[in-house]
Amino acid sequence: PAIAITDHGVVQSFPEANHAYDDIVSDYRKQYQKDHPEATKDEMKQVYPPFKVIYGVEAYLVDDVKGMVTGSKGQSLDDPYVVFDIETTGFSPVANRIIEIGAVRVEKGSIVDRFSVFVNPQVPIPFKIEQLTSINDSMVVDAETIEDVLPKFLEFSKGAVMVAHNAGFDMSFIIENCKRLGIEQEFTYVDTVGLARMLLPGLNRFKLDTVAKALGVSLENHHRAVDDAEATAGIFLKFVEMLKKQHDMTNLDQLEEFSHVSDETIMKMPTYHVIILAKNDLGRVNLYRLVSWSHLKYFSRRPRIPKSVLNQYREGLIIGSACEAGELYQAILRGVPDAELAKIVKFYDYLEIQPLGNNQFMIESPKITKVQNEEDLKEINRKIVALGERFNKPVVGTCDVHFMNPEDEVYRRIIMAGKGFGDADSQPPLYLRTTDEMLEEFEYLGSAKAREIVIENPVKIAGMVEKITPVRPDKCPPVIPDSDKMLRDICYNKAHSMYGEDLPEIVTERLERELNSIISNGFAVMYIIAQKLVWKSVEDGYLVGSRGSVGSSFV
Numbered sequence: 001p002a003i004a005i006t007d008h009g010v011v012q013s014f015p016e017a018n019h020a021y022d023d024i025v026s027d028y029r030k031q032y033q034k035d036h037p038e039a040t041k042d043e044m045k046q047v048y049p050p051f052k053v054i055y056g057v058e059a060y061l062v063d064d065v066k067g068m069v070t071g072s073k074g075q076s077l078d079d080p081y082v083v084f085d086i087e088t089t090g091f092s093p094v095a096n097r098i099i100e101i102g103a104v105r106v107e108k109g110s111i112v113d114r115f116s117v118f119v120n121p122q123v124p125i126p127f128k129i130e131q132l133t134s135i136n137d138s139m140v141v142d143a144e145t146i147e148d149v150l151p152k153f154l155e156f157s158k159g160a161v162m163v164a165h166n167a168g169f170d171m172s173f174i175i176e177n178c179k180r181l182g183i184e185q186e187f188t189y190v191d192t193v194g195l196a197r198m199l200l201p202g203l204n205r206f207k208l209d210t211v212a213k214a215l216g217v218s219l220e221n222h223h224r225a226v227d228d229a230e231a232t233a234g235i236f237l238k239f240v241e242m243l244k245k246q247h248d249m250t251n252l253d254q255l256e257e258f259s260h261v262s263d264e265t266i267m268k269m270p271t272y273h274v275i276i277l278a279k280n281d282l283g284r285v286n287l288y289r290l291v292s293w294s295h296l297k298y299f300s301r302r303p304r305i306p307k308s309v310l311n312q313y314r315e316g317l318i319i320g321s322a323c324e325a326g327e328l329y330q331a332i333l334r335g336v337p338d339a340e341l342a343k344i345v346k347f348y349d350y351l352e353i354q355p356l357g358n359n360q361f362m363i364e365s366p367k368i369t370k371v372q373n374e375e376d377l378k379e380i381n382r383k384i385v386a387l388g389e390r391f392n393k394p395v396v397g398t399c400d401v402h403f404m405n406p407e408d409e410v411y412r413r414i415i416m417a418g419k420g421f422g423d424a425d426s427q428p429p430l431y432l433r434t435t436d437e438m439l440e441e442f443e444y445l446g447s448a449k450a451r452e453i454v455i456e457n458p459v460k461i462a463g464m465v466e467k468i469t470p471v472r473p474d475k476c477p478p479v480i481p482d483s484d485k486m487l488r489d490i491c492y493n494k495a496h497s498m499y500g501e502d503l504p505e506i507v508t509e510r511l512e513r514e515l516n517s518i519i520s521n522g523f524a525v526m527y528i529i530a531q532k533l534v535w536k537s538v539e540d541g542y543l544v545g546s547r548g549s550v551g552s553s554f555v
Contacts, residue, residue, distance in 0.1 A: 004277060025049060069189075083233035084164055091370070101149065114230075199239055263298065274319060328345065358429070435455065
C-alpha cells in the first residue's frame with residue numbers, strides 16, 4: 001500500500017514522486033467517477049487510492065553521543081590506569097583470537113609497571129595479520145592460551161581504569177573472552193581517540209601514529225602491542241595534563257559530562273547509513289531541517305547528521321537501521337558486546353535485513369573475516385531478527401532499491417565508475433523485487449517469519465505514516481497588514497498625479513484589471529515589499545526597472 005523514497009542524503013526527488021502520485025490519484029478518481037456517477041465534487045476530493053508515498057532519506061549518521069568514558073564511577077584522574085593494546089587474528093571478538101597483550105600501569109602520572117605477553121590463538125595467524133604485526137605462528141606456538149593469560153592480565157589491571165586507543169575494539173575482545181571463560185567483571189574504560197577528537201580538533205585523522213606525532217610522543221614498532229600501549233600511555237598522560245590545566249577537570253564524571261563533540265570533529269568522524277521517514281507534517285519539517293543542516297553545517301565529503309541533532313528533532317520521524325553500512329550491521333560485524341548492541345538497537349524504531357545478494361561482496365572482501373559464505377550472511381540476518389524479537393522492534397525485509405529492473409544495473413555501474421569505485425562492475429542485485437521474490441529470499445527464516453518481515457511489518461510501518469505532500473499546497477506569502485489597501489492607494493495616487501482627479505475610463509479599467517488579478521491571488525504583499533526595495537535602491541543610488549503598468553506606477 002505504499003512506497004518509500006529514500007535517496008542518499010537528499011530529498012530532491014520528492015516533487016517528482018508527488019507529481020507521479022497525483023497522476024495516480026487523478027486516474028483513480030476518474031475510474032471512481034465512472035463507477036459512482038452520482039458522486040459530488042466535494043465527495044470526489046476525498047477519494048484517494050489505497051496507496052501512498054512515504055517521504056524519507058537514507059542519511060549519513062554520525063554517532064556524536066558516544067562518550068569518551070564508559071562505565072564511569074567518578075574515578076579521579078590521578079587514580080591507577082592501565083593503558084593497553086592487543087593484537088588479534090581479525091576484527092571480530094567472537095570469531096577471532098588475541099595473539100598479544102601489551103600494557104603499562106600508570107599511577108600518579110608515571111608508568112610504574114609493564115605487561116607484555118604473546119597468546120597462543122590455537123589457530124593459524126592469517127598472512128595479512130603477520131604482515132601488519134610482524135607476529136607469526138612460530139612466535140606464539142609455545143605461548144600460553146588466553147585461558148591462562150587473561151586472569152594474569154586482569155590481576156595486573158586490578159583496581160585500575162582501562163585505557164586504549166579505540167577502546168571499544170580492544171575492550172570488546174577482553175569482555176568477550178571474560179564471558180567465554182565465565183569471568184564476571186565490570187570495567188571502566190577511556191578511549192584516547194575520543195580524547196584526541198576533543199583536545200586536538202585541528203587534526204584531520206586520529207590514528208595512533210598521527211596523534212603521537214602531534215603530541216611529540218615516541219612510537220616505535222607500531223602494531224606491536226607493548227610499544228603501542230606505551231605510546232598510548234604517553235598520549236594519555238599528556239591528555240590528563242591538558243584536561244587539568246585547560247578544563248579544570250579532576251575526575252571521569254566530569255570528563256563524561258564534557259563529552260561534547262565540536263562541529264569540526266563531526267565532520268571528521270565515521271558515518272553510518274540510517275533511514276529517516278517522515279510520518280506527518282511535523283516530521284516533514286524536521287526532515288527538511290536535518291537535511292538542510294547536513295549540507296550547510298556538517299558537510300564533509302557527504303552530508304552528515306549528528307545523532308544528537310537527530311534526537312533533538314526526532315518528533316514526527318521514524319528511524320530505521322538501514323543496510324550493511326548501518327550502525328547495527330557494522331556493530332555485529334565487529335562483534336561488539338551484547339550491552340553495546342542493546343544500546344544501538346534501542347535507538348531505532350525498526351530494524352532492516354536485506355537479500356543475501358545485496359551483501360554478497362562481503363564474502364570476497366579480504367577485510368571482512370566474519371563473513372566467509374552465504375550461511376554467515378544468513379546468521380547475521382538471524383541475529384538482527386532475534387534482536388528485534390528481544391527488544392520488541394519490528395524487523396523488515398527491504399530491497400535497498402537503486403534501480404527498477406535487474407538489467408538497469410548498467411546505469412549505476414556507469415555512475416559508480418565515474419566516481420572512481422574500483423568494484424563498479426560488480427553490481428549487487430539492488431532492483432525492486434516482487435513480494436513473492438522477497439518471500440523466497442527469506443524462506444530460510446521460516447515461512448511465518450518471512451511473511452512477517454516481508455509483508456506484515458512493512459505494512460505496519462506504512463500504517464504509521466500519514467498521507468502528506470512534500471510541499472504545502474498553500475502559497476504561504478508573507479503578511480503585511482492592509483497590504484491590499486496600501487497597493488490600491490499607491491497606484492491610484494500615482495495615477496491621479498498623472499491624469500488629475502477624474503481618471504480616464506481606460507486608465508481605471510486597466511488599473512482594476514491588474515489590481516484585481518494581483519490582490520485576488522495574494523500577491524499584493526509582494527508588490528509592497530518590492531516598492532520598499534525600490535525606494536531603498538534609489539536611495540542607495542541604484543537604478544531599478546519594473547515591467548507592467550502597476551510596476552510603472554511605482555516608479
